[in-house]
Amino acid sequence: MKDKTSTTAKSMTGASILWECLEREGVKTVFGYPGGAILPAYDALKGSKIHHILVRHEQGATHMADGYARASGQVGVAVATSGPGATNMVTGIATAMLDSSPIVCITGQVGSKLIGSDAFQETDITGVTLPITKHNYLVTHASEVARTIREAFYVARSGRPGPVLVDITKDAQQTTCDFDWEAAKPQLPGYRPDLSPERKEYEQALELIHNSKRPVILAGHGIIISGAMAEVREFAEKAGIPVALTLLGLGAFPASHPLNLGMMGMHGEAWVNHTIQEADLLLAFGMRFDDRVTGNLKTYASNAKKIHIEIDPAEINKNVKVDVPLVGDLREVLHELLPHVESIDRSEWLDSIDQLKGDAAVRDIQNLPDSGHLYAAHVINDLWHETRDGETVVVTDVGQHQMWEAQYYKHEKARSLITSGGLGTMGFALPAAIGAKVARPEAEVWVVVGDGGFQMTLCELATIVQEKLKVNIAIINNGFLGMVRQWQEFFYERNYAATPLLNPDFAKLGEAYGIRSMTVTERSQVVPSVQAARQHDGPVLINFRVEQEDTVYPMVAAGASLHEMIRRPSKIVETAADE
């Protein structure tokens, strides 16, 4: 055990300094893939207490670091070599950037003397990742390693979190210098992550809140990042204001809470979107008015005043013009507001929202007679029923199954749903679930993934087996790139160009990796298969062969107004022969 308070400098290689600094930043596990330019760092790994998880593709390493970060709130770390190793990280870095996820990516770089010579496996990765990182560094001397790592972690986790890439040349890893942790303090004179609103802005916000008859809270990812779940709940209860959630906000406010309306936006319930359109005040808590939640901006909540509590000043007035911006950490801002918030009876407003629900419940697939066919909504609903009492983390991919998960899995707690929202990265789920399981070994981790996205990163099944991780995988297999097919159905005259998939037998594939696998084709088999998966010691893969041409309802077409929803048909129409 090294003396953490020691201030005496000692001579170490850049590679050893790297691991030492990661340990001091609290890192227990890194996800990586070795190669030439990062070999000195891998050689020095043997002297470190950090556990290295060997991935099968560097994209997987970044999603794992991201899943780790989202499950725990701690910085996730991914390691790769120069050139192709580094460029393979790009998708994962962009994913973390758009969803404000704190990860640090360490890449090897060719020797500093070779930079610019088009050396073997040389890529200007700081140039490549400049627009998709919060910040990045090129380190060319061993003496810069310690400060850079400290700065990278600080930048990644503070303010609005995000990915930071540190590119370290081979010679900077190999050469030796004096290491002094205390002396290597971050020097970031231009970086100000901790802003707070003006007194006047608080007063303006309170006035709007107290004068509002029809307010709605729009609850986003920022609540979870800031850890403001209790404050939001107290605020909503005290002021009697209903809460609509973004996709990444799910779990920030309990699904079962009477004030919870559910998800807003493109695939939100119609009454939730109608509520927003009829509101006279929007309280945006840590959300950024993404086009998937606003629909057409011309008609978006046009009768509502807007209060925007947001840590990133560049988000203010970006998509939606707001009346009162409160720029700062959400939790701190709510702490300031809470003592001054008055209890107001808004039962009239809440009753009118209940009226908006109309026949939505009747149209819900869960309330329709079971036709014997297997629908994705059945799978998600039954999975939720079976796992809701435990500490479950669901990690989804992107597409129809993701929206069904958001609609039918009722998330009560923060960090119980991990999903790629902003970038919509297919292939995210499986590796991100690995990261989540590593971060929270006691949690039950379920991957919910489509047959398309699963095949983008399925190589990480080997990582699951090699690391002996208990991860359950539910493939929602409809033989289509389902969401693209749905758009083709609605907007391209059912021209299903390049969306049908000819798939392998996923159960056999799972078995080939040594993963217990099964195929489910009927609804009656869903619960037994989920129970079997939960009871099994190791990882389990379930191939759910669901209705092929099922559609996610309701839907706001891209560019349409939020209240113009394509509703669920009143009864399910079979559109394809069953498998």
Place this chain on the structure above:
Amino acid sequence: MNRDDEVDTTNRENMLNTYVVYVENKPGVLTRVASLFRRRAFNIDSLTVGRTEKPEVSRMTITVDADRDQARRIEANLYKLVNVLLVENITNAPAIVRDLAMIKVAATHEARSHVLELASVFRARVVDVAPDSLTIEITGGEDKIDGLLEVLRPYGVLEMVRTGIVAMRRGKSSAPVSATNNTDHDVAEEDVSHSV
């Protein structure tokens, strides 16, 4: 950018905004700033960068065509760059704004005296004389340089280069320098009409 939703049009009038941006003098910082404008689809009209009185700080003057909301977001986005130390939007502040141009004009013997006269009216300097051309250096606000350029054009502008503007806030409660001091271009600017 979906900004068509705004009913209020007062913030939507585009104007040229001038920012003075102090950045850490480190490799790659210019790329970060330039990349930000490209990434967010803001159009840079001009960008200059140079040293300051402090060796660890570089100073940029950036002019951008933007409406008021965009101008605020440009400032916020610049602050998000870790290496940016200070951003000042000096568009509406009292400031000295200078551009420098070198203009090579075709000037055979009959045109030569006219060109020299025009240069002198604009208080520009002749910095190179060749048998069939003159090169004129002029410093001043952009309008002044545009004015000279316009009157020189009929003679044939062979080559022209401009530095882009640099700007500095005026000192506190400063007065314009006395009109007798002809070396101050600000005064020269007032002397010459260049509303061509």
